[in-house]
Each structure stands twice: as structure tokens, then as C-alpha cells.
Amino acid sequence: MNMIKYITTTLLLLLILKVGFAQQTAIYPKVTGYFSILQPLTTYKDGSFTSNFGNVYVIAFPFGVNLIKSDSFGISFEVAPAIRTEKNISKVNSVLFHPGAMFRFKHGFTFIGRMAFETSGRFGVTPVFNQVIKKGKDASLFVSVPFPVRFGNGLPASIGTGLQLGVSF
Numbered sequence: 076m077n078m079i080k081y082i083t084t085t086l087l088l089l090l091i092l093k094v095g096f097a098q099q100t101a102i103y104p105k106v107t108g109y110f111s112i113l114q115p116l117t118t119y120k121d122g123s124f125t126s127n128f129g130n131v132y133v134i135a136f137p138f139g140v141n142l143i144k145s146d147s148f149g150i151s152f153e154v155a156p157a158i159r160t161e162k163n164i165s166k167v168n169s170v171l172f173h174p175g176a177m178f179r180f181k182h183g184f185t186f187i188g189r190m191a192f193e194t195s196g197r198f199g200v201t202p203v204f205n206q207v208i209k210k211g212k213d214a215s216l217f218v219s220v221p222f223p224v225r226f227g228n229g230l231p232a233s234i235g236t237g238l239q240l241g242v243s244f
Contacts, residue, residue: 140152153172153173215242
């Protein structure tokens, strides 16, 4: 009888230790998605800055899928339709196809190097600095600052910046 108590106690103790000290490891690859709102702020081209809050107003709605390969790397596929309002006329101005590589760091910070292909005929790259600001069980709130660099379509090269707020799930 004492032997059964000893074995039972030992097994329970091992189980408690295993559960108590088990580390949660992420299983990769995993797929996540997101939806966001992007507010372009300024653009620099032809030696001058233009604001998004003048005669023309643009807003975009990026959404995408991330294939996360590890704690430090993933691939992102983003589509971002942009609505342009000028002279009281609003229309979908362009759709941006935005694939990229995600370099993930500690504390929810991610750098994303994206290629950019716009249906308006522009193309280029977009370095994006991304930070999770509120991590939840099923969803997280993030903020990003993109720096789009664009070429093509008979227009001068440009670089801009914006502010993106979104939810990943």
C-alpha cells in the first residue's frame, strides 16, 4: 500500500512540475490575417512636399494574410484599395498589391519590406515599421508607419509617409 502511495505521489508531482514549468511554444507555420485603415500624410516629389489634406484627400483600406514561418520571419500578402476624393468626387483611385517579407523582433515590433504594384501604373517599394500596441487572446491592435517609394507611369519618383491602424487576428 505504501508503494502505491509513493508511486501515485511521484507521478502527481511530476505532472504538476511538467504543467507548471511547460513553456508555450508557437507552432509554425501559422496563418494570420488583418484589416486596417491607412491615412497617407505627406508626399515628397519634384522638390516639394504635398499634404493629403489639401485639395485632394486619399484614404486606403489595407487587408492581408501573413504566413508566419518562425518567431523572427514571415511573409505577408497585402491588398490595399485607395479612395481618392477631389472636387467632391470620390472614386477608387488605385488598388495596391503589396507582398513582402516580415522581420519580427521582440516586444511586438516588426519591419516589413514590401514590393509595391499599383493598378494606377506606379510601382516601387514600401519599408514599413509595425508595432503591436495591444495584444489580445484572439486579436491584436497594431500601428504602422509606411514609407512608400514610387516610380513609373510617366510621373516623377516620390516618397511619402502615412499612419496605419489595424487589427490582426
